[in-house]
Amino acid sequence: xxxxxxxxxxxxxxxxxxxxxxxxxxxxxxxxxxxxxxxxxxxxxxxxxxxxxxxxxxxxxxxxxxxxxxxxxxxxxxxxxxxxxxxxxxxxxxxxxxxxxxxxxxxxxxxxxxxxxxxxxxxxxxxxxxxxxxxxxxxxxxxxxxxxxxxxxxxxxxxxxxxxxxxxxxxxxxxxxxxxxxxxxxxxxxxxxxxxxxxxxxxxxxxxxxxxxxxxxxxxxxxxxxxxxxxxxxxxxxxxxxxxxxxxxxxxxxxxxxxxxxxxxxxxxxxxxxxxxxxxxxxxxxxxxxxxxxxxxxxxxxxxxxxxxxxxxxxxxxxxxxx
Ligand code: G3I
Numbered sequence: 001x002x003x004x005x006x007x008x009x010x011x012x013x014x015x016x017x018x019x020x021x022x023x024x025x026x027x028x029x030x031x032x033x034x035x036x037x038x039x040x041x042x043x044x045x046x047x048x049x050x051x052x053x054x055x056x057x058x059x060x061x062x063x064x065x066x067x068x069x070x071x072x073x074x075x076x077x078x079x080x081x082x083x084x085x086x087x088x089x090x091x092x093x094x095x096x097x098x099x100x101x102x103x104x105x106x107x108x109x110x111x112x113x114x115x116x117x118x119x120x121x122x123x124x125x126x127x128x129x130x131x132x133x134x135x136x137x138x139x140x141x142x143x144x145x146x147x148x149x150x151x152x153x154x155x156x157x158x159x160x161x162x163x164x165x166x167x168x169x170x171x172x173x174x175x176x177x178x179x180x181x182x183x184x185x186x187x188x189x190x191x192x193x194x195x196x197x198x199x200x201x202x203x204x205x206x207x208x209x210x211x212x213x214x215x216x217x218x219x220x221x222x223x224x225x226x227x228x229x230x231x232x233x234x235x236x237x238x239x240x241x242x243x244x245x246x247x248x249x250x251x252x253x254x255x256x257x258x259x260x261x262x263x264x265x266x267x268x269x270x271x272x273x274x275x276x277x278x279x280x281x282x283x284x285x286x287x288x289x290x291x292x293x294x295x296x297x298x299x300x301x302x303x304x305x306x307x308x309x310x311x312x313x314x315x316x317x318x319x320x321x322x323x
Contacts, residue, residue, distance in 0.1 A: 001320050004040035007280065010273060010323040014078050014280040016041025018244065021064045023290050024071070028310060032286070034075045041078035043243070043282050044068040045292070048081055049089040053115050057093050057107070060114055069122055079122045080243070080282065083180060084112040085164045087150030095151050104155045109167040117171035161197070162206050169207050180212030180243050186223030191232070198236050212243035215268060216284065219249040219261045226271035234277035242272055244284040246303035247315070248293045253302040262318035265305065269322025 007015035017039045023029050032038060046052060047064035054060055072079045085108060099107060152160040165177050179197070183190040194211065201208045211233050230240050247264050249257045272278035285291055289308040294301040305315040 002035065002037040003316075003319055005037045006320050006323045008040065011276070012272070012278075012280050012323075014040035015319075016043065016078065016080070016280065016282040017286045018043040018045040018082075018282060018284045019068060019071075020045040020285070020290065021047050021067055023285075024067065029287065029290070032306075032310060034071070036076045039077060039286070041080060041280065041282060042068055042072040042075075043080040043082050045082070045285065046089070048115065049083060049086065050094065050111060051089045051091045054111055055091050058110070060118070062118055065115075065119075069119055073122065079119065080241075081116065081119055081175075082243075084115055084168060085152060085160065087152070090151070099155065101155050104152070105160070105163050108152070108156075108160055108163050112164045112167035113171035116168040116175060120172040120175070158197070162201065162204070165201070165206055165208060176209040176239075177207055178210040178212045178241070178243075179208065180214065182214040182216060182244075184211070185213045185215055185217075185226060185229065187225050187229050187232070191229055195232060195236060198233070198238055202237065208238060210239040210241060210279070212241050214244040214284075215242050215246075216244060217247045217264065217268070219247050219257055219264055222247075222264050222267055226268065227274045230271060230275040230278055234275055238277075240272075240275065240278045242268065242278065242281040245281060246284045246291060246293065248297065248300045248303035251299055251301050257302070258314045261302075262314035265315045265318035266322040269319050273323055 003015040007013075015038075017033070019033055019042055021044075024033075033042075044065060047068060052064060053062065069079055071077075094107070097104075097107075156163070161179070168175060168177055179194070181190070181194055184194045185191075198208055198211070213230070233240050245265075245268060247261050247268075249261060269281065272281055283304065286304055287306040287308060287310055288302050288304045289310070291301060291303050293303045302313075305313055305319060307313055
């Protein structure tokens with residue numbers, strides 16, 4: 001069984017993975033990445049972010065983003081864009097610019113419309129009549145459900161979200177507009193805050209099509225109520241996607257931790273499987289070799305369904321079982 005095949009047979013649009021440009025030089029890696037029965041969708045982990053795409057004001061560089069977009073196209077895989085406004089990985093001209101509100105608003109409009117417009121028409125499948133997926137924001141909230149006091153919020157309050165969504169929609173009316181967030185995978189302050197944001201966007205007439213739930217989880221510590229939380233979002237009239245799934249552990253990995261990880265992957269997949277508005281699942285790279293976890297959480301890792309030598313772990317079977 002291969003993951004995208006199983007996902008599609010189970011009624012989902014895709015099973016996909018993040019990838020990053022430096023990894024594409026590894027031919028053993030790309031041999032698996034390029035198999036669209038395994039991965040029906042790609043997300044660029046870094047190369048469509050603001051620092052990569054507009055390093056100087058008004059100067060756009062798409063070489064690396066295009067490498068992944070073109071790879072998806074030639075593999076017959078969907079593309080999920082990532083991302084247009086985020087507080088992290090900004091070029092210094094954005095953070096240190098001291099722009100007034102109208103100027104920053106126009107900077108966001110130019111950035112989002114140029115990036116989204118550049119990828120307009122990227123096929124999400126080889127068939128027509130399926131939406132184009134671009135996730136345009138990430139992480140507007142702090143852990144306590146208040147908004148991040150980043151450069152955007154400080155200058156524009158929450159209006160930057162509407163500005164970005166409107167710019168993206170104008171640049172590519174057929175794209176799906178997503179807000180991508182962590183800490184909203186379970187019921188609680190952040191999930192409620194995000195649901196309130198969706199309600200207020202919708203009541204103001206702003207288009208919002210979907211919510212990306214990141215799902216960076218810890219083995220043995222999955223929160224409960226995953227499906228009912230997804231359903232609460234779906235009930236607001238948005239689709240849901242799992243956008244950055246990985247389940248990390250404290251190293252060294254053991255057989256027991258691998259078994260718990262398998263069960264945890266199965267639990268996450270089956271939550272999505274039980275909610276028809278959960279359209280698909282993306283893992284945040286498929287191999288421990290290129291996972292972001294060890295570089296960020298010292299002593300932790302082994303978060304992906306394939307190990308660092310590209311062998312499948314029990315987690316792979318947990319994913320299949322979850323569908
Ligand atoms: O490009 C430089 C390189 O020139 C330099 O030599 C090297 C030395 O550290 O750093 C390289 O930049 C790194 C970049 O990835 C590209 O590899 C950064 O240090 C590193 O911090 C950055 O990490 C990325 C992280 O976002 C930054 O926040 C991860 O690869 C990426 O997987 C991760 O993805 C995010 C999502 O976008 C949003 N949700 C959370 C998720 C995990 O943090």
